[in-house]
Amino acid sequence: MLELKGVVKCYGDIRAVDGVSMKVEAGTIAALIGPNGAGKSTTFRLISGLLHADDGQILWCRQRLESALTREQRGFLPEERGLYQAIEVEQLLRYWARLRNIDSSAIPAVLEDWISRFELDSKRRALVRTLSKGNQQKVQLAICLMHSPKLIVLDEPFSGLDPLNQDLVSEILLEQAASGATILISAHQMALVERVATTVTLMRAGRTMAMPAFGKSGEREADSLQRLVVVHIESGARLLLTDLPPHQVTHTADDKITLTFPAMRLAAFTDALAELAALDGVVDLEFSRPSLHRAYVESVSTNITGAGNGSSYT
Structure with missing residues (x-):
């Protein structure tokens, strides 16, 4: 850990x-x-x-x-590319395998495994500088992972x-x-x-x-930042939404209304859905939590309490 x-x-x-x-x-x-x-x-x-x-x-x-x-038990991929350019892909991987202290008898099999895994077989004799950005990234990833850190x-x-x-x-x-x-x-x-x-x-x-609402170990149904509900309504129906928990109407169309509910426990959200479903004119409901992309944008666009003085460094 x-x-x-x-x-x-x-x-x-x-x-x-x-x-x-x-x-x-x-x-x-x-x-x-x-x-x-x-x-x-x-x-x-x-x-x-x-x-x-x-x-x-x-x-x-x-x-x-x-x-x-030990350093041989770690694998680090920096954001910046740092590959030697005037060397063939397989030669570069072999060089790094030796630096990683991989047993010399195991190096051929290790190289074949990672060249195959990253679909670089057709590039093994190519000079690194001739590779696309994507293929160079795959070479760096192979270097980072080949020694099973x-x-x-x-x-x-x-x-x-x-x-x-x-x-x-x-x-x-x-x-x-x-x-x-x-x-x-x-x-x-x-x-x-x-x-x-x-x-x-x-x-x-x-x-x-x-951000506990996101990630496989998080309680995805518990306290997400927001929940979205699309309400399908009968044509011409007018819904009385004043009795619902706090919400924001974010979109309206002839037969749909999109509501955004703030963070709340699952039980409270379930009650809100039941109240919505019971309204006259409601045909169907669709609901979801926002994507991580949306949650991220909302989080970094607002002032996070205790986020410091705003100074930053990459």
Whole structure:
């Protein structure tokens, strides 16, 4: 298990990471989302050992990370691409396999496995500089994963990938988690985050807040930010909505009304649906919770209490 306790990183007067605490369990995928400059990449560099925290602790199974987990047991994908360009893909992977201390007798099989998994067979003799952004991203991901790390930290793993390759990488991340890896990712593609993440944490101005309504371990039916209801009505019907719990009419049409309800417990929302269904003129109801994309936009567009002084650093 990875655990951060009150981690702080300052650049002069800017607290890029301002007392961050979070846990990532083995076999799970934790997503750290937030606007540019929120402190996500700095947090990832602290975990990877590229930076040192000014305060707080980064632990692995309750021990200091740097002493409990060797670099060969970690996999880190930075947001920036850092591949050697004037080298063939297979040669580059072989070079990194040796750096990862993979047994020399196992390297050929490891390379074949990851070249096949990332569909790079036709590119194995190509120079890295000739690859598309998406294929370069897949090479970096193979380098990050080929040594079966226990801790995997990925900064924007879906960057440059088309939808098919986004699906491929999503499947690989879920497989890695199922095998017991501890995975922390950051991504701006909210639909992909929703698909793979076990937990979701929002970061803004160096601080974090959990988004418990999202992620596979969250209580998805409990306290989401909002709930949407589309009310199908008879033609010409006029509904009396004044007796309903607080809501906002966000769209009207000849035969439909869309209502937005604020966060509430499931029982209260169920009661509201029953009241709606009992109104004269109601034909049918459709309801859903908002997407993570919508929840994210609403969260970062409003002032989060305790979000700090607004200073930020990537």
